[in-house]
Amino acid sequence: MNKETETRIHTVQTAEGPVMIPYLIRRSKRSRRIYISLDKQNQALLTIPMRATIKAALEFLDQCGDWLLEQMAKTPKPKSILEYLRDKPVLTLDGKKCSVVFAFTNQCPFCEYNHELGEVTLRYDPCAINEARIREALKKLAKKQLSDRLFFLCEQKSIEPPSRVTVRDQSSRWGSCSSSRSISLNWRLILLSVGMQDYVILHELAHLKEMNHSKKFWGLLNTYDSRSKHHDRRLNEVGRSIISLGQTA
Numbered sequence: 432m433n434k435e436t437e438t439r440i441h442t443v444q445t446a447e448g449p450v451m452i453p454y455l456i457r458r459s460k461r462s463r464r465i466y467i468s469l470d471k472q473n474q475a476l477l478t479i480p481m482r483a484t485i486k487a488a489l490e491f492l493d494q495c496g497d498w499l500l501e502q503m504a505k506t507p508k509p510k511s512i513l514e515y516l517r518d519k520p521v522l523t524l525d526g527k528k529c530s531v532v533f534a535f536t537n538q539c540p541f542c543e544y545n546h547e548l549g550e551v552t553l554r555y556d557p558c559a560i561n562e563a564r565i566r567e568a569l570k571k572l573a574k575k576q577l578s579d580r581l582f583f584l585c586e587q588k589s590i591e592p593p594s595r596v597t598v599r600d601q602s603s604r605w606g607s608c609s610s611s612r613s614i615s616l617n618w619r620l621i622l623l624s625v626g627m628q629d630y631v632i633l634h635e636l637a638h639l640k641e642m643n644h645s646k647k648f649w650g651l652l653n654t655y656d657s658r659s660k661h662h663d664r665r666l667n668e669v670g671r672s673i674i675s676l677g678q679t680a
């Protein structure tokens with residue numbers, strides 16, 4: 432299959448009037464006709480035969496307006512980071528719960544962290560909410576916080592630190608550890624509780640010694656976090672909805 436093209440917008444007529452539909456076109460050697468589906472971000476995914484024209488794909492999309500609306504109504508819309516934080520204005524920074532307050536700016540969104548108050552002010556433009564930029568502002572805050580936390584835990588548990596720590600916007604993983612001793616953490620770890628945030632960091636640190644999920648690995652991890660099994664289970668329970676935050680933009 433070819434690489435997916437970027438998302439575009441097409442206006443489709445429906446019983447409820449014209450609706451702008453984000454769509455992606457993917458060419459497939461195996462497909463004999465045009466297929467349509469909705470991806471988890473509620474974008475229409477058009478799978479078309481190699482030789483089909485874009486025009487034909489869009490004509491097909493034109494006919495699917497009502498069906499798409501029906502499907503979209505069924506799938507719960509992924510929550511935005513801003514909505515999530517408004518419901519639950521808490522972050523984990525420096526191994527502590529930290530409250531989030533909201534303020535405005537007409538510039539790019541940014542975070543101010545008041546260490547003493549244990550409070551983060553997230554400033555954004557209410558007239559032009561830009562989810563991707565809000566995500567960037569939080570990621571920037573997470574960058575320093577999470578690597579500081581990792582080095583703190585290394586010291587506390589006498590673990591030799593990794594060669595490199597990066598904080599990224601992974602879509603499905605909380606963290607990873609490479610054979611070159613480099614650890615990568617998902618910025619959304621600041622949205623987890625202290626226990627779970629530390630668990631993910633310690634899990635990756637344990638991989639520095641054990642690059643697998645063997646008994647030996649869990650044994651080692653348990654010496655770092657005696658509640659590792661509990662945290663691992665909790666992460667599976669609550670993690671899925673948090674890891675998908677902000678992936679719409």
Ligand SMILES: [Zn+2]
Pocket residue numbers: 634638643644
């Ligand atoms: Zn692992």
